[in-house]
Amino acid sequence: MYAAIMPRTSAGRTFGKRRLPHGCTLSLKLTLTRVRQWSSPTFQRDGQQDAAARMSRTDPIHLIIADPSENSAEELVSELRNAGHATRAQHISGLEQLDDLLDGQRWDMLLCRRSDEAEYTPEDLFARVRQQELDCAMILIEDSDDPARLTEGLRSGATDVILEGQDERFLLVVRRELGNVAQRRKRRQAELAMKESERRNQLLLDTSRAAIAYIHEGMHIYVNRAYVDLFGYADEDELAAIPLLDMIAGNHQSTFKQKLKDFDVDASAEPFPISGLRQNGEAFDATMVLTMAAFDGEPCMQVLIRREEQPAASSAELQQLRTQDPTTGLLNRPFFIERLEQIVDDARRERHSGGLMMLQIDHFAELREQAGLTGTDSVIRELAGVLAAETPDGVTLARLSDDTFSVVCINRGRDDLMQLAEHYRETVDTHMCTVGNRTIRATLSVGATLIGSRSESAQEALTQASRATSHVRDRNRQGNGVYLFDPADFTTERATSDSDDDRTREVLHLLSDGIKNNTLVLLYQPIISLRGEEREHYEVYLRLPDANGNLLRPDEFIHLAEQSGMGGRLDRWVVLQAVRRLATRRSEGRDTRLTINLTHNALTDDSFLPWLKVALKAAKLPREAVVLQFTEIAATTYLKHAKAFSEALSKLECMVSMSRFGGSVNPFGTLRHLQVVYVKIDGALVGDLNADETGRSKFRDMIRKLEDDGMLPVVPMVADAQILANLFQAGVNYVQGNYFAEPAAEMDFEFQSDL
Template sequence: RLLILEDSKNEAERINSLFRNSGYATRAHRITSLDNLNEALKSTWDLCIAAYHSDNIAPLIALKSIQRMARDISFIQLTENNSSDYLTKSLELGAQDAVPQGEDERLILVAKRELANLEERRARRAAEIALHEAEKRCKLLLESSMDAIAYVHDGMHVYANAPYLQLFGYADADEMEGMPMIDLIASPDQSRFKDFLRHYRSEEGSAELMCSGITATAQTFQAKMSFSPAQYDGEPCVQVVIRVTSGNTELEEKLREISSQDLVTGLYNRQHFLERLDAAAERAVNAGQSASVAYIKIDHYAALQADLGLAGIDILLADLANSLRQQFKSNSQIARFADDAFCVLSSDVTPEQLKPELLDLIKKTELQLFDINGRTAQTTLTIGVAGLNEKTSKAANVLKRAHDCVDQLPQGNALKLHNPADDLAAAASRGDVIAMVQQALDKNNFKLLFQPIISLRGDQDELYEVLLRLVNPKGEEVPPAEFLHAAVSAGLAEKIDRWVLLNSIKLLTEHRSKGNQTRFFIHLSSASLQDPSLLPWLTRALKASRLPADSIILQIRETDAVAYLKQAKQLAEGLHALHCQIALGQFGCTLNPYNTLKHMHIDFVKIDGSFIK
């Protein structure tokens, strides 16, 4: 939904068509007056694009009206030129961006970004409302629960519900608030309780402890305490649930154990495994504890079931479960996840570390002869593995990745590890430029070109300018204008610069070893200009390659040198100390170009191309 502040109907329609041609199902409205805008703001809109001038209503008034009505509408101001002052002023006034009139591709990219930001803001607000409602429901459940529940932070009570207070004989929650939990434990068990708390960390998930509690009247009772991570008033804490034990403790424990088991194999069932997987995902994000999930599929399960029958297939499943128990260590949790699949969750290991164990399992299973009521049966396994780390947003995504790996092995009897680079490759095939840049860095898919620089005086030195090209998944070259800006915005410019420097040094070292006196001009971005670690890194690279330092000339843009003059001056001094040289590119584009030369010692000046056209 698009608001357009533009006097010309034709221009407004052109902007509307521009979005439609870019794949947006646009519903547009042209603003003709302040009253018209106020009426339109009664509905929901996503973007407002304002011409740099309008006789109907000034863009600033339109922006203020949107702000006054507190509408979340991204405001994009079109400008007469590419003046940074006008851009800054527009941003200060509250516009999300300013785009020069006529730069349609840039306008679409800015709009795409703002629509994504708008979607994130709306999703966040919806999540905050849902969280608030969930917290209200949780509080009501806590107050109405028959279980004794408390929240403890650093060993102190911060909340206790009525059953918890009654259990320990306290009439008022204020008496309990701030009380150390150790005071509610009987003296014989206090030492054991302290040891438990010392070793327990909330990010480790749930844990249980049997001990004796003591009431305000000094009466003791046996209690089973369950500890789990939680939050109270936005602060991390531990939830404690206490259940007074009865004479049927062993029976209760048995029932609890059965509720989490698969009856055929004795392994964990699907529901319990998903709970463990969610807890592992939380630990991966909050505590950085890595883990791996293996999805183990029984090959040709339907044919085996038809051949062995229901009773026979159950025997096979039980034997496979025993094999899994013997194969995996105590830090692994094994479950029967589906009729034809098991899952294994292994803590503190990466998929690569788990690989040898899984390959051994595949080999053993292939060679094993299963005795099914006197008959011999054989089967094989296909395994997919995915890792949990600090980037894991949803446990279900990890399980899906492992399952997808299995689907990619139709022949069976094989293992595949999920490679995060596969996700980048998929995004790159959809035209995601940032993903293509990241993939190129990871797989060395950039290409270097060398443009000769000819001396008009007939000097014998060979000079080349190093140019960078990106190759997309279709094998086509992507122009620098299309990916360098995206790389800068994504924080990848420094990595690209170092990739270019390192590969240029390697190629130049090999070329000069044949007796050539070649030198390279290598471009640096503004990000590298501000990077204090660049010079030490370059020193090590030149020393390792034994390349003469004067064989490379680092080139920075004049506009970057003006914007970061102090850093540019330090870089020039550092390069000269290394006996490298520095060039100033696109010279002559600033208001006072010669002023830069007063502050920096420059070896080469490259005149901007506009002066020779």
């Protein structure tokens, strides 16, 4: 038995306040069949762009707070949320907790409070984040204004240092650094898109049947395989020192020179006949086209030569030679570099993290002198076999150079990477190689580096791994060790206005006039049960008209009302208007329930509850018709008052709801102290449903825990059928969002069931 949350229609009928397209069949019972349809890959692709646009506006700040006090951490979260920032915060008190959080997760910001009571130092935390190659803003909160300490904080890796009590500057710095992180991520995405485009273009050039070359000042700077084969050369490097003119048959050189002069004047792409000259002196006829181009950022000329010949098909043996090292049978350097570039690019897109290792044979010159050239090849082959046998699935092992093997992997955290590095080192250290009748012992210096969203390129990762390998031998001349690249070991230095006041006064004046003249606006949005409940349930939203008639949203004025002490007057106005409207509606025979939002002033105002009791009695409303709702941040900040408030409402048989749940450091810890019936999930968390299976699993666990504790979760911001399908699969009962109906001045949504 399932609820039909949209009326049946066959042509152009409305659902709530929304007009549906002609021809839609929308008796949307939430049956498993329909849910499967919504969950199909085709449906998800169709809604992917809209979902991405929506989430870009509602994504929370993924925040790590290092603070000895959880209460202090909650204060920082409260300050951010009061300023309009949705947060997903994690509190830590030590380095091990940071390691657990950094593995495989993306974070936007680390807030670190320096304290003598802490089990960490800011320098250690910042160094660990840098070591992970994560693009994460790091802000240090200091309790001393000593210039030397502030400078040291910046040197330790902090992007900025804030003094205790600088609340306004704190918010400005957070906003600036979040913007910087977002811009860096956008830049990386643009660079990746350009790099991918260049890679595709390069692939087209390399595989083209047409012979193509790029010429700068008469010399070849690039030739594709078809060009090399056409002129009869074995390798493109042979053409690097040969001028293009020397590859034109003598009887056509004067014609070609004239074409070059004409091209300098008018770079038209008109084809012309030419006679080419192969390496063996044989001439051939072809058609040539000259065009302007750029290669590696340099202006040059593109030469395109066409002949009516079919290139020979490459054999499987040739492909194998191109990807394998002939001595060891491992992957060769070019193929490995290509794989590494792919992993780095994916990490920059934040699809996964990665790790790179260089395994360098210690004292290779001495080994070669001892074993000879043939014996050295035998040792390298044997070591390659040993390493290959110890390489897990999903990890790529290759021979990078004469004395160096390389390993790249994905989705391995810092500890896993170092365990694998140590395993390789120990395996080779205990292995004895045999060359003829002699036994030769080899050891490895293993340098590793992490690959994350801030990794610039494959070449940079290789450089870091190489420096890490050298660092092993710097610490111990014999090598035979492992080391994870840490930038700190390689560098010594790191690097409210008058208009706001005017705006505040303007908003407070509008609020005061709105309360006095009843010009504030109430809107109503339905809360819908997916389990067949027929009661009408709406949430009440407040809007403030400005001088131009535009309706300001609560996040533009509520915090000002609370800070100015006007929140109490605002609460009374909203409750009074809402219960009057509700009383009229119920007198018409409607079984309607309203959820009314309150400011934190209602929690701390001892006179509010007696007033509320009188207001409800005067409206002759049953207690279950009204749900009073306050935010999680208000409850966290004023926990003692919120506890007393919820207990008093429970005695009055009024239901309590807490909104924006899940954004604090310890949301369930706050909830344990309150007598709450409904819990409205923070809308920013709804994005977890469209992220991946891990996000959906976390969301389902949160819903299940709330229901196990006897509370009723409400999920807002349902904007499309894909989210709705995921919510149904998660077992959610109550949903809300513009997909059903936008907040409206009238309570005219068509609640119905089709059982």
